[in-house]
Amino acid sequence: MNWRSLFSSESNMKPVEVKRFIAEHKPEEYQLLDVRQPKEYEKGHIPGAKLIPIKDLQDRLTELDPTKPVFVY
Amino acid sequence: MRSKAAALLLLKADFQHIINVSGGIIAYEGGKAFGDEAFGMEYFVSGNFTDVFRMAYAMEEGLQQLYLLLEEMCDDEVVKHLLARLAQFEEGHKAKLETMFPGVLDGESVRSDALEGGFDRQQILDHFQARKVSSTEVIELGMMLETQACDLYSRLAEKAENDENKEFFLFMVGEEKQHLNFLSREFDRLLSS
Numbered sequence: 040m041n042w043r044s045l046f047s048s049e050s051n052m053k054p055v056e057v058k059r060f061i062a063e064h065k066p067e068e069y070q071l072l073d074v075r076q077p078k079e080y081e082k083g084h085i086p087g088a089k090l091i092p093i094k095d096l097q098d099r100l101t102e103l104d105p106t107k108p109v110f111v112y
Numbered sequence: 113m114r115s116k117a118a119a120l121l122l123l124k125a126d127f128q129h130i131i132n133v134s135g136g137i138i139a140y141e142g143g144k145a146f147g148d149e150a151f152g153m154e155y156f157v158s159g160n161f162t163d164v165f166r167m168a169y170a171m172e173e174g175l176q177q178l179y180l181l182l183e184e185m186c187d188d189e190v191v192k193h194l195l196a197r198l199a200q201f202e203e204g205h206k207a208k209l210e211t212m213f214p215g216v217l218d219g220e221s222v223r224s225d226a227l228e229g230g231f232d233r234q235q236i237l238d239h240f241q242a243r244k245v246s247s248t249e250v251i252e253l254g255m256m257l258e259t260q261a262c263d264l265y266s267r268l269a270e271k272a273e274n275d276e277n278k279e280f281f282l283f284m285v286g287e288e289k290q291h292l293n294f295l296s297r298e299f300d301r302l303l304s305s
Contacts, residue, residue: 049119049120049123049130049131049132050130050131050132051131051132051133051134052131052132052133052134053133053134054133054134057131057133072118074114074115074118075114076296076299076300076303077300078300078303078304079303085133092296093114093117093118093255093259093292093296094255094259094289094292094293094295094296096118096121096259097121097262097263097266097289100121100122100125103122103127105122105125105126105127105128106128107128107129108128108129108130108131109122109127109129109130109131110131110133111115111118111119111122111130111131111132111133112115112132112133
């Protein structure tokens with residue numbers, strides 16, 4: 040799949056489509072980013088999602104790979 | 113809302129592919145409010161420090177007014193109380209700005225429809241009109257606006273015309289981060305209750 044042609048910048052995807060994408064791709068091909076509060080994360084999150092609460096995101100951008108797709112919720 | 117603000121941050125940091133997972137978090141349809149690199153900066157057209165300061169002050173004022181208007185619209189006592197607290201908190205931001213930079217306002221009143229981060233107040237009010245607003249939504253809205261404000265001031269600092277303005281914008285970045293921390297703690301309180 041050519042990501043560049045699909046997502047030049049930012050797009051939206053329904054949870055069901057994300058699920059399908061995850062099922063069809065290897066974990067190292069994408070990143071899941073959870074920007075909610077730790078307590079919300081604890082209650083449930085997409086398996087494999089990395090938790091960086093929104094207030095910390097700007098200071099922790101280096102923990103993410105800018106070249107790989109990021110699913111953010 | 114938060115994911116939208118997060119996506120915008122990632123976009124600014126040159127991430128190549130950002131996908132918002134829609135739903136789950138409230139579906140805020142204000143897509144066009146999230147603009148390009150110059151978004152929100154039109155409010156700071158003048159390089160004059162007094163104007164820059166007034167605009168920043170007006171944005172705090174704008175957010176305070178938004179909280180108060182939402183409080184009027186809302187009939188849930190708990191949410192009303194939260195909105196009143198947040199409005200009170202913005203009052204504190206304004207007082208701090210006045211103390212840190214005395215005399216800049218020079219007794220002139222500041223009125224603006226601009227919000228922190230450059231959002232349009234009416235757009236947000238329209239969104240919440242005739243809907244039940246929950247405490248979670250209120251805090252998410254606040255977090256979104258503070259995140260945007262933080263990003264806006266970072267960009268302004270990079271493009272500042274002089275050192276005085278640059279220093280002020282960097283100071284505001286720090287302030288917005290503190291506000292975000294405050295909202296984060298409020299959110300945790302809410303989640304524990």
